[in-house]
Amino acid sequence: MKTDIRTAAAGLPDAWSSSLLGRIGPTAVKVLRMDGRPLEPESHDTAEALLVLDGTLRLLAGGTELDVHAGEMYVAEACVEHAVRPGSRGTLVIVEHLAPHRPPRGNGLAGG
Numbered sequence: 732m733k734t735d736i737r738t739a740a741a742g743l744p745d746a747w748s749s750s751l752l753g754r755i756g757p758t759a760v761k762v763l764r765m766d767g768r769p770l771e772p773e774s775h776d777t778a779e780a781l782l783v784l785d786g787t788l789r790l791l792a793g794g795t796e797l798d799v800h801a802g803e804m805y806v807a808e809a810c811v812e813h814a815v816r817p818g819s820r821g822t823l824v825i826v827e828h829l830a831p832h833r834p835p836r837g838n839g840l841a842g843g
Contacts, residue, residue, distance in 0.1 A: 765819040769806045772814035779827040781805045786821015
């Protein structure tokens, strides 16, 4: 299945509201738009990969501030608290492992 990820992100009704692009077994691939707003800290039982297609993701992860730029990826390890800092803008792809008994979380970084 071929997907235009930027078009999918542009068509989302709200920033920080993800869309499931596909699943590979128990792994979900999602896309969302970042709009500059910060998000509260969160952590997950499994690692998740955060791939920036365009723009910059500004994170606070494990107590360290970092910027992830277009073409770069950050892997948030399992149980490591991470939060989106103000000024994150662009298109973000999230790859996360899902437990077999639960549906994909609605928005990944945004309280999913």
